[in-house]
Amino acid sequence: MRCGSTCSNRPTVWTRLPNGPRRGESGDPAVAAALVLARRLGIQARFAELVQKELGIGKKAFARIDRDAESLLAKTDSAHSS
Numbered sequence: 001m002r003c004g005s006t007c008s009n010r011p012t013v014w015t016r017l018p019n020g021p022r023r024g025e026s027g028d029p030a031v032a033a034a035l036v037l038a039r040r041l042g043i044q045a046r047f048a049e050l051v052q053k054e055l056g057i058g059k060k061a062f063a064r065i066d067r068d069a070e071s072l073l074a075k076t077d078s079a080h081s082s
Contacts (some may be wrong), residue, residue, distance in 0.1 A: 028077045031055070032069040 031051065038047035052062050 018025055027049060028065065029072055031057075032076075035069045036073060038073045 013028065017066055034051075035044070035047065038044045048062060048066070057065070
């Protein structure tokens with residue numbers, strides 16, 4: 001079975017919720033958590049390539065996420081602990 005011209009074979013990766021963070025903002029705890037895990041696994045370079053490509057995050061935006069990942073996770077963890 002083949003897809004027609006309106007069918008996308010790629011799943012939607014990002015959906016912006018009203019008043020939520022935009023793609024590439026450093027406020028995305030899921031990307032930050034995945035980045036921290038990628039660092040620990042030693043696959044940060046490849047992960048960075050894939051995230052930038054698949055989520056459409058620019059290099060500068062990714063650099064902000066990379067820089068702020070640990071602090072964002074700490075804030076998220078403390079918010080959920082309260």
